[in-house]
Amino acid sequence: MNRTIAPEYSKAQNIDLLVPQRIKLTDQIDLYWLNETQDDTVKLDMTWDAGSKYQSKKLTASFTNALLLAGTNKLSANQISEKIDFQGGYVSQDLDKDQGGVTLYGLSNKIETIFDIFSENFSNAIFPESEVEKLIDIRKNGFKISMEKVSTLCRQEFNKHIFGQNNEYGKVANLEDFDNVTVSDLQHFYKSIYLETKPTLFLVGKVNQSFIEKLKTWAQTLGTSKSTVVNTNFEQTKGRIEIPKKDAIQTSIRIGRLMVQKNHPDYYDFQILNTILGGYFGSRLMANIREDKGYTYGIGSGLSVLDDSAYFFISTEVAKEVVDNTITEIYIEIDKLKNELVSENELEKVKNYLLGDFLRGSDGAIAMMENFKNIFFNNLSQDYYTEFIHAINNITAKQLNHLANKYLDKTEFLEVLAG
Amino acid sequence: MIQYKTFTLNNGLKVIHHQDKTTPMAVVNTIYNVGARDENESRTGFAHLFEHLMFGGSKHIENFDAPLQLAGGECNAFTSNDITNYYNTLPAENLETALWLESDRMLELAFTPKSLEVQRQVVIEEFKQRYLNQPYGDVWLQFRPLIYKTHPYKWATIGKSIKHIEEATMEDVKNFFFKHYGPQNATLVIGGNVEFEDVKSLVTKYYADIPARDKYTRHITPEPKQTETRRLNIDRKVPANAIYMSFRMGNRLTRDHYLGDITSDVLSGGKSSRLYMSLVKDKKLFTNISAYILGGIEDGIFLFSGHLMEGVDFETAEESILNEIEILITKSISDNELTKVKNKFQTAKAFQDQSLLNRVMDLAMHDQMGILDKINTEKTIYDTIKVDELINFSKETFTPTNMSVLTIKAI
Numbered sequence: 001m002n003r004t005i006a007p008e009y010s011k012a013q014n015i016d017l018l019v020p021q022r023i024k025l026t027d028q029i030d031l032y033w034l035n036e037t038q039d040d041t042v043k044l045d046m047t048w049d050a051g052s053k054y055q056s057k058k059l060t061a062s063f064t065n066a067l068l069l070a071g072t073n074k075l076s077a078n079q080i081s082e083k084i085d086f087q088g089g090y091v092s093q094d095l096d097k098d099q100g101g102v103t104l105y106g107l108s109n110k111i112e113t114i115f116d117i118f119s120e121n122f123s124n125a126i127f128p129e130s131e132v133e134k135l136i137d138i139r140k141n142g143f144k145i146s147m148e149k150v151s152t153l154c155r156q157e158f159n160k161h162i163f164g165q166n167n168e169y170g171k172v173a174n175l176e177d178f179d180n181v182t183v184s185d186l187q188h189f190y191k192s193i194y195l196e197t198k199p200t201l202f203l204v205g206k207v208n209q210s211f212i213e214k215l216k217t218w219a220q221t222l223g224t225s226k227s228t229v230v231n232t233n234f235e236q237t238k239g240r241i242e243i244p245k246k247d248a249i250q251t252s253i254r255i256g257r258l259m260v261q262k263n264h265p266d267y268y269d270f271q272i273l274n275t276i277l278g279g280y281f282g283s284r285l286m287a288n289i290r291e292d293k294g295y296t297y298g299i300g301s302g303l304s305v306l307d308d309s310a311y312f313f314i315s316t317e318v319a320k321e322v323v324d325n326t327i328t329e330i331y332i333e334i335d336k337l338k339n340e341l342v343s344e345n346e347l348e349k350v351k352n353y354l355l356g357d358f359l360r361g362s363d364g365a366i367a368m369m370e371n372f373k374n375i376f377f378n379n380l381s382q383d384y385y386t387e388f389i390h391a392i393n394n395i396t397a398k399q400l401n402h403l404a405n406k407y408l409d410k411t412e413f414l415e416v417l418a419g
Numbered sequence: 420m421i422q423y424k425t426f427t428l429n430n431g432l433k434v435i436h437h438q439d440k441t442t443p444m445a446v447v448n449t450i451y452n453v454g455a456r457d458e459n460e461s462r463t464g465f466a467h468l469f470e471h472l473m474f475g476g477s478k479h480i481e482n483f484d485a486p487l488q489l490a491g492g493e494c495n496a497f498t499s500n501d502i503t504n505y506y507n508t509l510p511a512e513n514l515e516t517a518l519w520l521e522s523d524r525m526l527e528l529a530f531t532p533k534s535l536e537v538q539r540q541v542v543i544e545e546f547k548q549r550y551l552n553q554p555y556g557d558v559w560l561q562f563r564p565l566i567y568k569t570h571p572y573k574w575a576t577i578g579k580s581i582k583h584i585e586e587a588t589m590e591d592v593k594n595f596f597f598k599h600y601g602p603q604n605a606t607l608v609i610g611g612n613v614e615f616e617d618v619k620s621l622v623t624k625y626y627a628d629i630p631a632r633d634k635y636t637r638h639i640t641p642e643p644k645q646t647e648t649r650r651l652n653i654d655r656k657v658p659a660n661a662i663y664m665s666f667r668m669g670n671r672l673t674r675d676h677y678l679g680d681i682t683s684d685v686l687s688g689g690k691s692s693r694l695y696m697s698l699v700k701d702k703k704l705f706t707n708i709s710a711y712i713l714g715g716i717e718d719g720i721f722l723f724s725g726h727l728m729e730g731v732d733f734e735t736a737e738e739s740i741l742n743e744i745e746i747l748i749t750k751s752i753s754d755n756e757l758t759k760v761k762n763k764f765q766t767a768k769a770f771q772d773q774s775l776l777n778r779v780m781d782l783a784m785h786d787q788m789g790i791l792d793k794i795n796t797e798k799t800i801y802d803t804i805k806v807d808e809l810i811n812f813s814k815e816t817f818t819p820t821n822m823s824v825l826t827i828k829a830i
């Protein structure tokens with residue numbers, strides 16, 4: 001056997017995507033359900049347009065979300081947790097800039113009981129003063145710790161300047177803001193969003209029809225309106241911002257710009273360009289700055305997509321002495337993409353990697369549902385993934401070069417250094 | 420139920436096949452029976468540095484990653500005090516590519532000076548990023564040598580200091596490879612949408628001609644029983660005081676492991692657990708607190724860690740934890756509470772087992788520990804645990820002479 005010769009391989013061709021069935025719980029509220037699972041696990045996501053962009057005061061959305069099960073007139077937070085834990089249930093409460101919600105995890109023979117405990121207490125939440133105060137203490141501690149990290153300092157400052165501080169997306173909490181959280185703010189946000197506007201439900205797992213009927217009954221009690229906040233007026237800063245941190249032994253670097261959104265014709269192709277630059281282990285930034293120069297443990301680039309905006313970013317942490325060299329090398333890599341065509345061999349590698357990555361990200365019903373949620377929340381067509389695969393298969397080096405020149409203009413970039 | 424079949428090549432390589440027809444993927448996982456515990460005390464961090472070098476090209480293949488990415492694959496690895504584990508996930512039809520790559524680096528590395536120089540720098544930056552430039556990042560660098568005085572568990576996998584990484588030589592690299600990376604010192608687990616017969620013939624094709632090397636026999640003297648309370652305070656620029664309390668217990672292969680696992684869940688598994696309810700919410704002494712176990716193959720640790728509320732002193736914090744232990748021992752655990760913990764455990768296990776990669780790694784780890792045949796029955800051990808046994812475990816484990824306390828004072 002000649003070990004220098006690589007075996008034949010094939011390109012991932014057809015990817016069978018499971019599409020959840022849509023069940024109308026009410027005229028307004030939809031449930032998306034995937035029941036082709038192999039085990040007894042059940043996951044139920046309930047998601048509202050309740051992200052931080054809907055708040056009028058900092059931290060309101062996140063505190064409301066975290067305290068949805070923190071007590072009613074009948075039960076304390078501890079009693080509610082005790083009941084859910086006894087059923088072997090897990091609850092996660094998640095929030096980003098756009099969405100907020102609750103996810104229940106349990107086994108199929110327990111999920112109905114877990115849901116009953118959730119729904120009863122969710123619908124009667126009172127946000128007790130003592131729970132709010134306790135959470136303020138906990139969150140302040142977490143906040144102080146994370147503000148000691150150069151990566152957090154850098155990300156926060158980048159966030160402010162990529163959207164502009166007058167935009168809801170660009171607003172960042174300070175330590176003082178935690179002390180201004182009030183019970184009435186949370187109660188108001190809860191009533192006006194969680195009780196008045198409609199959620200969307202995503203269910204993965206084998207459940208009885210009786211559970212679906214239960215969800216229908218519950219949905220009758222919920223709000224029907226749809227939030228209509230749309231963020232506009234983004235004011236990105238261009239150029240460099242430095243956040244000094246004494247004693248830091250590494251500097252966190254973040255470079256980026258506002259970018260086209262998922263429904264833009266350039267979006268898929270730009271994803272591929274991003275992958276070449278910094279989107280996987282074999283990317284040019286990793287190959288140069290980690291695997292050739294040894295400046296960092298890791299460097300990468302990505303696209304962050306929100307309801308009303310999107311941005312492109314490169315991020316890394318490096319020793320202080322090599323900050324300038326690192327930035328120089330980042331721009332050398334960007335210039336190469338602008339001035340030279342990507343070789344056939346590299347292009348094939350990236351295409352195959354992306355197709356394989358797509359398979360990895362579609363492994364199992366829970367992963368399939370995440371893919372579907374991506375389509376759903378970004379208002380994309382059902383053919384989104386088919387189109388993406390088509391784009392991967394058909395992109396040319398010339399198109400990528402054109403995109404690099406169109407979007408990777410140094411004068412358009414925001415650079416934030418913390419350390 | 421995790422189904423599997425095994426076979427062993429003449430050179431000593433053990434292979435485990437785990438079929439899952441519902442996935443389009445395959446996982447190729449190689450676990451080597453070597454970790455930071457096998458390092459020389461003057462060359463710590465080496466097993467982990469070596470893991471990085473495994474990606475720097477092998478005898479016949481210049482670059483590990485590129486051919487794998489061409490076949491749609493992705494790879495990573497991790498090093499612990501006990502083992503080193505490498506895994507690739509790729510479309511099942513391209514299984515052969517991963518076997519070609521993995522077998523060549525088991526045969527022999529390229530040993531290029533450039534790879535050593537670059538990865539040395541990368542690991543130094545990893546050391547800074549993860550252990551030095553993070554609040555509380557160096558806890559384990561400080562705490563391990565307090566808990567262990569002679570056993571190699573006294574250093575962390577990243578190593579004792581950056582200096583050791585700077586001093587590693589190519590000769591060290593070669594010796595380490597030939598000592599630890601032979602087929603008889605590894606288990607290969609292949610999972611996913613692949614047939615047993617295909618796996619067998621492909622593995623034979625790529626691995627059968629790798630020569631068996633000397634079987635490495637480990638001679639580690641067990642850490643003597645701890646006989647006194649140990650204390651260490653360090654001052655750090657951190658936002659809040661923190662306390663870490665350890666109690667040594669039986670290793671991963673003893674019944675202590677399961678008893679410790681359940682006890683830690685009773686104390687801190689979720690929002691209805693004792694420590695959170697009492698010390699965070701009721702008494703307001705901590706902003707967070709947790710109890711968990713480290714199930715090392717050589718030795719186990721039961722650990723408490725928490726951040727103190729502003730104004731709470733270390734003495735009060737420590738006493739409050741000891742008081743919770745006292746309550747556990749004197750007032751026992753109700754049947755309800757034990758059932759709750761077992762129910763949560765069942766759910767968590769079911770979700771973990773969904774992932775093919777988790778199942779494959781679980782097989783690899785169980786085989787390394789010599790308990791592959793118990794992989795499906797292990798969870799029934801939890802069902803046999805009764806309250807009395809847990810109380811006895813607590814009485815024996817949580818004693819003053821078995822305790823080490825690390826405090827981090829915010830300055």
